[in-house]
Amino acid sequence: MTTSSITELRAKRSRRRNTNMLIGSVLVSLVVLAAVLSFIWTPYNPYEQFFAEKHQGSSLSHLMGTDRLGRDVFSNILYGARITLLVGLVAVGIALLVGTPLGILAGMKRGATEEVTMRFADILLAFPALLMAIMFAAVYGPGTVSAMVAIGIGSIPGFARIARSGTLQVMSTEYVQAARASSQPALRVAWRHVMPNIVGMVVVQSSVTFALAVLAEAALSFLGLGTQPPTASWGRMLQESQQYISINPMLVVWPGLAIAVAVMGFNLLGDGLRDRFDPKLNGERS
């Protein structure tokens, strides 16, 4: 009886957060669709230059017009989505695969292990991911790969901290006590008890980190330290078009809009997921 009333109150709250999730999912799917579409079909070869048709406005033949070399902007935006998603996936992948186990280790082992791991994370956190990327670019040469790896490494502390705090919570529960009281090996406790119960937090962190990674890649490419020409990248398109902003302002708008859609999409999705996984609102999820 009491539970049914709580369920209704929850339903009310969940409607609000579902809008976040819905908008986020739509925006993210747009980006994914663009990337998928670019493999199948683009109106023009994005790298083909038609000098005769440079700086055109939007038209039926060029949906988003053409740039200073007469390349089709729409085709470039579609191609750019690939790089955006690739960088996001690899960076989040690195941070997730390194940060989460480190966090779980710190939360389960406590003591010296915890101190060392978390102080390492703190040190890493002291350097902004962008600075790290610039360092990487200086050492290994600018490029998509060094940008991805740098952003990934820079995002490790976030995952380590989230995983550690989640692990501490789970480790204090009686079901973990019960598992320890029957001599379950630590690895199995981590796998069967800790991981399933912190997966929600990690998913949320992934989504938010993804948005940050997209933004960081755009910034690096803008600075010329990320994706190198001629590969299409939204950040680089932004940088190339800035000197023509007075002649053809739409050239800046399109890649800017694309970046905004991707960042907002992943952020909103993360917010929506956070509410969805919030244990306080969601005791009865199956």
Next chain:
Amino acid sequence: MKNENTLLSVEGLSVSTGRFPLVHDVNFAMARGERIGLIGESGSGKSVTSTALMSLLPDGLQATGTVKLAGHEANFVDASDAVMRKIRGRDMAMVFQEPLTALNPLMRAGAQVAEIMLQHQMVPSRRAAKAKAIEMLASVKLPDPAEAAMAYPHQLSGGQRQRVMLAMALANDPSLLLCDEPTTALDVTVQRQVLDLVLESVVQRGTGLLFITHDLAVVANMCTRVLVMNNGKVVEQGATEEIFTRPQHPYTRGLLAASDLEATDHDGRLFTVASAAAYVPWTVAETEAHAAAAEETPVEPAAPQQDAEIQPVIKITDLSRTYKRGRTSLFGKPTEVHALQKANFTVLPGERLGVVGESGSGKSTLLRILAGLDQPTSGSAVVAGNEVAGAPESQLVQLRQELQIVFQDPMGSLNPRMKVLDIVTEPLLVPGRTENAAKRRKMAEEMLEAVGLGAETLERYPHQFSGGQRQRISIARALICRPRVLVADEPVSALDVSVRAQVLNLLADLVDAYQLTLVFVSHDLAVVRYLCDKVVVMQSGIIVEAGDTESVYTNPQHPYTAKLVASSMNLHAEVLAKAGTA
């Protein structure tokens, strides 16, 4: 029923979420100064009823009916917030269950009491309010009220906080006081003091009391009339001693039977709601007779153990555990907390040992050491032939095949993301055990059968079960590797009375069937008295008394034990006391 003397009248009060009724057609009237108890189990609608009376229902719940308080025209069910604000805290006040969250952590206790009076302009000035607040804190018997007024809630103990809550509630001398389980979160001895204080205060001031609780003994002590709620309906109401000696409704009878830990059915087991038909509550005369008999029967001191050749299952020698708190100042020494000091006892095979103590007495520390979850600072603990002190993880595997734990919280002790099958078979997945998946499944089925759950439960998740069923799953998990020792940490204190009786019976059955040695940790003396044949009483990390349960209970040697026994509420004794005063 309506007359000049009526303080509170409730007519046709119903609360629903729109689709689901939570409280259905509650009717009662309270005379000035009357003390009414509202009893029921969790989910019965008693808390929803009390919040509806205060017009504090959360959004989304709708109430219908009439609630009127003497001196006010407004029907509380549809009164505006502005009207209610003038009445709440002035003419009706409430004491909540959890005093830590009910007090503002950033305000001094005195200021919180003063605020209530200032809000309703009951005092002329801030200064007067301050003085009156100290007076109020003195009237709830806080030692050194002036100092207590300057303290923040976290500096006060649970009992003291509840006294501050009571001072706040009584500050404006309301005509009605609502108490929602005000002592459930407190220790036994503190509970007794707070209850006595509430009773004394309302009797002195002639305040009407609506007391909500699940504990029948408390109601018998506090109230003159009782309303029994079940599934949102008041199933029975009447004078306290009527209800407790001649219950009419089967549900009331069931509750009484399940609460009565001294009555057993023909199998020597506790009554449950299901078997309550056979339960006959003691009449006042019978209760008197029992009490007299208990006083006359001298308890023979336990014969000293002659059978020295029997090896004890658990042998604890000079066991101590000291925690170091982190330094609070740069130069101060880190404080030490002695959770356990020089504990000694032995448990023979097949014995049932109860460990009794209040919060902070070290009983959980003791239990954690027995299970190898914590290491003692000094001393030795030998469990089933394994020394726990100083043993590395790898050596504890053997110990844990022999000793298993059942925890207190039926919500927190099962991983919400695992199926019952995986939960129950988990203890089999340790090095040295060779059962394959099919065999494990079969063992789980057998074990669930033994705890009264069907094999169809294997594929379900914990949230699909009630608290009592979850506790059964915990027990199944503990017993699947057939340990010799079962350690239970307050396994029934989070359960409703009717479920409590079932789980206690189950434990007793299983201990017999598997010839277990039981170590049962509890704050509840009555439960320990029913289940255990030996008991150790702990206070602040020290074992103050040990012996046979009956002799410790009827003839306590240590003053602390005597205080514990005197503080714990016994249904029969309370009914008897009521009959005596009526």
